[in-house]
Amino acid sequence: xxxxLVPLLWTAAVVVALAVIWRMWHGRNVVLRGRWSPxxxxxxxxxxxxxxxxxxxxxxxxPPEAGRRGVPRVRHVALASSGVLTxxxxxxxxxxxxxxxxxxxxxQAIVTLDATAxxxxxxxxxxxxxxxSLLPEQFRELLLADVNAIExxxxxxxVDAAKLIATLDExxxxxxxxxxxxxxxxxxxxxxxxxxxxxxxxxxxVRIERHARMTxxxxxxxxxxxxxxxxxxxxxxxxxxxxEIRLHEEQIQQRILAAAQGDFSTHQATTWQRDATMVAAVxxxxxxxxxxxxxxxxxxxxxxxxxxxxxxxxxxxxxxxPVVLRHLWLGQIELLAGRTLSVWDLPALISPEAKKKLQSVxxxxxxxxxxxxEQLQRALPLTHEAIRIAVEETPRAKGAPRxxxxxxxxxxxxxxxxxxQSPVTRGDFLLPGMER
Amino acid sequence: xxxLHRLFNRRAQEVWRAQTRLxxxxxxxxxxxxxxxxxxxxxxxxxxxxxxxxxxxxxRELTTDEAKRxxxxxxxxxxxxxxxxxxxxxxxxxxxxxxxxxAHGRDVPWALHTHGGHVERLLxxxxxxxxxxxxxxxxxxxxxxxxxxxxRGCFDQALTAIRALKGIGCKEVVAGTTVTRQNADxxxxxxxxxxxxxxxxxxxxxMTAEGRAAENTAMLATSxxxxxxAAFARxxxxxxxVELDDEWGSAGADDCYYRDEPFLCGAGRSTCVVSADGHxxxxxxxxxxxxxxxxxxxxxxxxxxxGFAAFxxxxxxxxxxxxxxWLQTRHxxxxxxxxxxxxxxxxxxxxxxxxxxxxx
Ligand code: SF4
Ligand code: SF4
Numbered sequence: 095x096x097x098x099l100v101p102l103l104w105t106a107a108v109v110v111a112l113a114v115i116w117r118m119w120h121g122r123n124v125v126l127r128g129r130w131s132p133x134x135x136x137x138x139x140x141x142x143x144x145x146x147x148x149x150x151x152x153x154x155x156x157p158p159e160a161g162r163r164g165v166p167r168v169r170h171v172a173l174a175s176s177g178v179l180t181x182x183x184x185x186x187x188x189x190x191x192x193x194x195x196x197x198x199x200x201x202q203a204i205v206t207l208d209a210t211a212x213x214x215x216x217x218x219x220x221x222x223x224x225x226x227s228l229l230p231e232q233f234r235e236l237l238l239a240d241v242n243a244i245e246x247x248x249x250x251x252x253v254d255a256a257k258l259i260a261t262l263d264e265x266x267x268x269x270x271x272x273x274x275x276x277x278x279x280x281x282x283x284x285x286x287x288x289x290x291x292x293x294x295x296x297x298x299x300v301r302i303e304r305h306a307r308m309t310x311x312x313x314x315x316x317x318x319x320x321x322x323x324x325x326x327x328x329x330x331x332x333x334x335x336x337x338e339i340r341l342h343e344e345q346i347q348q349r350i351l352a353a354a355q356g357d358f359s360t361h362q363a364t365t366w367q368r369d370a371t372m373v374a375a376v377x378x379x380x381x382x383x384x385x386x387x388x389x390x391x392x393x394x395x396x397x398x399x400x401x402x403x404x405x406x407x408x409x410x411x412x413x414x415x416p417v418v419l420r421h422l423w424l425g426q427i428e429l430l431a432g433r434t435l436s437v438w439d440l441p442a443l444i445s446p447e448a449k450k451k452l453q454s455v456x457x458x459x460x461x462x463x464x465x466x467x468e469q470l471q472r473a474l475p476l477t478h479e480a481i482r483i484a485v486e487e488t489p490r491a492k493g494a495p496r497x498x499x500x501x502x503x504x505x506x507x508x509x510x511x512x513x514x515q516s517p518v519t520r521g522d523f524l525l526p527g528m529e530r
Numbered sequence: 531x532x533x534l535h536r537l538f539n540r541r542a543q544e545v546w547r548a549q550t551r552l553x554x555x556x557x558x559x560x561x562x563x564x565x566x567x568x569x570x571x572x573x574x575x576x577x578x579x580x581x582x583x584x585x586x587x588x589x590r591e592l593t594t595d596e597a598k599r600x601x602x603x604x605x606x607x608x609x610x611x612x613x614x615x616x617x618x619x620x621x622x623x624x625x626x627x628x629x630x631x632x633a634h635g636r637d638v639p640w641a642l643h644t645h646g647g648h649v650e651r652l653l654x655x656x657x658x659x660x661x662x663x664x665x666x667x668x669x670x671x672x673x674x675x676x677x678x679x680x681x682r683g684c685f686d687q688a689l690t691a692i693r694a695l696k697g698i699g700c701k702e703v704v705a706g707t708t709v710t711r712q713n714a715d716x717x718x719x720x721x722x723x724x725x726x727x728x729x730x731x732x733x734x735x736x737m738t739a740e741g742r743a744a745e746n747t748a749m750l751a752t753s754x755x756x757x758x759x760a761a762f763a764r765x766x767x768x769x770x771x772v773e774l775d776d777e778w779g780s781a782g783a784d785d786c787y788y789r790d791e792p793f794l795c796g797a798g799r800s801t802c803v804v805s806a807d808g809h810x811x812x813x814x815x816x817x818x819x820x821x822x823x824x825x826x827x828x829x830x831x832x833x834x835x836x837g838f839a840a841f842x843x844x845x846x847x848x849x850x851x852x853x854x855x856w857l858q859t860r861h862x863x864x865x866x867x868x869x870x871x872x873x874x875x876x877x878x879x880x881x882x883x884x885x886x887x888x889x890x
Contacts, residue, residue: 124558502762507768
């Protein structure tokens with residue numbers, strides 16, 4: 095039998111090889127149709143790629159990773175060891191972020207309220223009330239208190255740092271990771287002025303940063319794992335999902351979790367590191383200042399340049415000599431001794447001459463000057479308050495829409511609410527032990 | 531979810547690019563996933579950013595019979611990719627309903643790009659032959675939209691169209707905004723409108739220097755506008771479904787923060803365009819030198835199989851770069867760097883000195 099089979103196989107192989115060669119040189123291309131041939135081809139390609147065949151070096155590379163140029167990145171703590179990103183967190187995050195789910199609807203209603211600064215209609219209020227019923231309790235309380243205030247035309251209520259941290263705690267226990275929500279809590283920090291609150295700002299900002307990274311890690315992991323969506327089936331509603339579906343769901347959960355945990359310590363910069371930052375230097379004759387960042391405390395010496403983000407704090411030590419920062423455009427900024435200063439305080443510390451300069455640039459930007467707006471954007475930690483006042487006073491000016499876009503980078507959403515001015519110059523929040 | 535599936539998903543872009551190249555070398559190609567048909571050059575508006583230079587109807591447009599036979603029937607042979615009907619304004623074609631009915635009858639999924647002005651009149655067509663997606667243009671707040679499109683009432687018509695389509699249960703209605711220098715900074719002001727109009731998602735396109743837009747390049751968004759708009763979209767994705775569309779190019783590993791699917795330019799690889807006069811193009815360019823032939827002379831399937839070698843073969847030419855929008859790169863206007871890169875030291879390089887240890 096063998097003496098027939100072997101020549102036949104060889105003949106078949108030669109015929110196939112010749113056919114392939116002929117097709118490669120003379121033949122017309124063939125469209126791979128049907129169900130199985132594309133799948134099979136993809137499998138073959140995958141195997142080839144795994145062994146390193148077929149990678150194209152000529153294509154343009156992705157944009158450089160965050161921090162490769164210019165501004166180095168914050169060092170991150172691995173999420174895997176933080177104990178926050180759990181299987182439950184992944185499940186809830188997936189449900190909470192469903193498109194057109196109740197939480198999305200609530201956010202949309204609140205953003206519309208915020209963006210239009212209009213008095214809310216009863217339907218919107220009801221949407222928010224009903225939609226928030228599934229949220230973690232403390233977070234729900236905060237949102238509803240705001241909505242009630244807006245409804246009655248009252249100022250947005252203040253909450254202390256302890257409440258904000260407790261809310262974040264609860265959100266994370268609940269598996270509630272969300273960029274909009276964490277930015278909402280961060281904006282509340284603008285109203286933290288008591289000395290007790292100030293001492294907890296660093297803790298709050300560390301938590302906010304971690305929350306944002308965790309959310310980014312989940313988004314990233316979801317795409318990396320890309321779970322096959324399983325549509326709910328009505329006939330199952332009483333019995334619950336089948337064992338097969340439940341297992342499938344659990345597998346997906348675990349994969350997202352693993353991907354998010356693996357990614358957490360290395361992945362790209364969040365919006366907090368990317369946007370609304372500014373560069374400044376410690377003045378040559380200044381005393382050192384400590385910058386408190388989510389990755390720890392660092393002393394900045396005279397002459398040293400640094401990037402300031404919305405989650406950074408500047409801590410000045412007690413003493414006679416002030417810290418002096420140098421900003422390319424707005425000149426010297428004097429920080430009083432013995433303070434913890436956040437991005438909400440910096441505008442109040444600009445010198446009177448610099449304020450005049452700032453005002454003239456704001457006026458140009460309001461009139462529609464693009465370069466002036468860009469100048470403001472590059473110094474948002476110093477300029478955000480002046481921009482807010484300008485768009486509030488002249489909302490229909492030519493340049494006002496652009497300035498509102500700048501503010502979305504700072505606020506992380508579209509809001510019209512103007513946080514109260516910082517009381518920093520009044521010296522009412524000294525470091526512990528510095529109280530007069 | 532076998533191991534191959536997982537490996538494939540993790541390296542989807544790589545696999546896709548490699549398989550396109552390898553298959554091309556072996557003389558094979560996958561069927562297209564979507565075929566866009568510039569169904570007419572006729573339009574009752576004259577937008578300055580129009581990539582298809584729409585205005586009067588051209589005399590070489592495909593007839594009803596040709597559209598059915600040379601496009602729809604051919605798509606059946608190509609495993610039924612989505613037929614994206616664009617223009618001009620497709621709803622100005624008198625045979626629109628007939629063509630859509632034919633596509634529906636042959637199980638070819640169809641989608642539509644429209645300015646929305648004629649949707650209400652043809653609502654029954656949408657009801658009877660449901661599309662998989664309709665994108666309605668929305669350029670900015672009312673005053674801006676109407677001025678830009680040159681006709682009062684356009685904005686309201688677009689909103690009415692979106693609501694009407696959702697009202698009859700249309701699966702996916704997209705509010706499509708082409709970002710230009712004039713409206714890039716109006717996006718924040720558009721949020722309440724987009725949220726309340728009922729659209730399922732908000733697609734942010736970029737103007738490409740094709741067709742009439744090539745004469746209006748001063749309208750292209752600036753680098754800092756692109757970066758702002760991308761950062762804005764990333765934030766708004768927490769609240770609603772916003773997508774940066776193809777023309778932005780790839781954000782690399784950050785793609786997931788801007789769009790649902792990782793970016794890959796499909797031109798000639800998974801998508802193609804049939805121009806108003808029947809030429810098969812890689813994308814929505816009006817440059818005749820890019821034609822792979824006319825579907826009047828050669829079957830669409832054959833043109834697809836044998837054409838687009840520069841896109842499929844790999845190499846250094848811009849067509850082979852699947853990580854950027856070919857339409858943009860061919861005009862030297864790649865947007866991905868300025869839109870997605872980290873800013874250099876927050877844009878103030880003059881002040882920056884290298885830090886000597888300590889903080890960042
Ligand atoms: S962009 Fe659309 S609506 Fe405007 S002229 Fe072109 S086809 Fe017509
Ligand atoms: S050329 Fe641009 S618009 Fe056309 S398919 Fe490629 S990415 Fe999309």
